[in-house]
Amino acid sequence: MQTRSLRTLVKVAQVGSFVGAAEQLGMTLSALSMQMKALEAELGVALFDRSVRPSRLTPVGRSVVAEAEGVLGREERLLEICRPGDDLVGSFKLGFVSTAAVRLLPGFLQAARGGRATFALETGLSAVIQEKVLTGQLDAGVVTNADGLPEGLSARLLRREPFVFAVHRDVADDMERQTFFHFMPGTGIGKLIAGAMGSPRDVVVLDNLEAIMECVCAGLGYTLMPVPDVERYLTDDVVMLPGPEGLQRRLELVVRKGSALARREKALARLFGVLAAENAAP
């Protein structure tokens, strides 16, 4: 079925005659007549009562017109999402590195509201997300850039987050004697931490930022992690001390080179509050 016939039918119903509708649609009366004839044949019902001039809709015809308007409405919605524009359009599969998802998602989804894009989200390790972006299982990923970027992916910097030490103020003086809470060394930020810390005396490994901060708040030791995460769980009993010089976490938006999203990736980055100007490499 072609929606053009339905549009014609609806127009005929509005105008009340074939001639009038043909004029308004810029087509011949003959063409319109044949179109309606073909539609009737396709549907297997008589849409018009042709025993009168101008011919009138039959009862079924009226019902069909009502349904046709529904079909055309949905078609309009379909065309709407194809209308060109600067905004992001489509249904995207995004991966977030777990340690960033908690903080970034609310703002991201807020920014995405009202837009013409929808999202399917999953969280995981940076390495896994990168792999899925590479194979096309994900359209884009937000990851911690620790090692270099795999060939075939391109990245855009979303955030730089300096690392700081967090420690209970009672034991801040001899921090090095305390237990060090180490976020999983295999992960993105874990690798950065491991590279900067050498070998602390006493180490506990944990895979949960919130749990680590709970322990630090309880005065059980100290940790090293990105500022925003520390701030997130900061209490009056905890102080921040400068981390290793230059140590920072780079949160990057990665997409597959040459993918459909690669060209509209700037629009996606904008949903993270990143402006066009901020995309210079370090």
Added chain:
Amino acid sequence: MQTRSLRTLVKVAQVGSFVGAAEQLGMTLSALSMQMKALEAELGVALFDRSVRPSRLTPVGRSVVAEAEGVLGREERLLEICRPGDDLVGSFKLGFVSTAAVRLLPGFLQAARGGRATFALETGLSAVIQEKVLTGQLDAGVVTNADGLPEGLSARLLRREPFVFAVHRDVADDMERQTFFHFMPGTGIGKLIAGAMGSPRDVVVLDNLEAIMECVCAGLGYTLMPVPDVERYLTDDVVMLPGPEGLQRRLELVVRKGSALARREKALARLFGVLAAENAAP
């Protein structure tokens, strides 16, 4: 836009490849490829990422597929109302003679429930309704057959309703001495009443059955009207007496000869509780 392309697109999305979809749709890979290419051109967006084999949907492609399913769903609904069947299908404009509407409508609408037909209803005088059916403003009418049927209309008997006198029991003995409440003589049943009654002593004309019965119940006089209407407003104080021999109201379903409904008029009559057998002429 042709819905066939949308169906193809959805199938490709389900199956995951052009080849598989082409097989299931019984068409050539070439044809399917060209169809998708044409669809992309029409929509002005890239639905597929062709840099991989098998090619994958783009984010916009996924959104378009979702919308396409909506369009196809509405198309299915449209086709549904065209599917042949014994039941009545369409959107009908019906006219009811006012004096019958009150009693018939509830049962009619009840019977119509769940069917594939919808109705726009209006009430009025039999003559007006017949005229509108004749000119096509109405698809069918339920009227009181008083005079003959206009040429061009065909009728089917729905009900025979004998006339009875209704009178307050206190004055039933000398009924003829009382005021006669006469339903409007210009109308269908009014003509029947006028023809049967001659010239009663004291006459009050009213256009409202319920009001007439209220007056009768109040002992203000007597009236002559169809049994069901009397029964509708009957109280313990009122008695029914046999009306003039053979006087009855015939409620008929009228449609225009040769109209689309003319062939399915039996199905419509069924909604009034009239069985196929009961259509013999008197």
Added chain:
DNA sequence: AACGGTTACGAGAAACGTAAGCATT
């Protein structure tokens, strides 16, 4: 090399406009 998709090309189908014909008003 196998698989998946595209392109070129010719055959058949479909849609349109012109113009003549027919029915309703």
Added chain:
DNA sequence: AATGCTTACGTTTCTCGTAACCGTT
């Protein structure tokens, strides 16, 4: 006689299948 729609017919445009071709895996 005028209006409104249909039909016949030639032209143009679409759509498809065959088959050769190209890129990915």
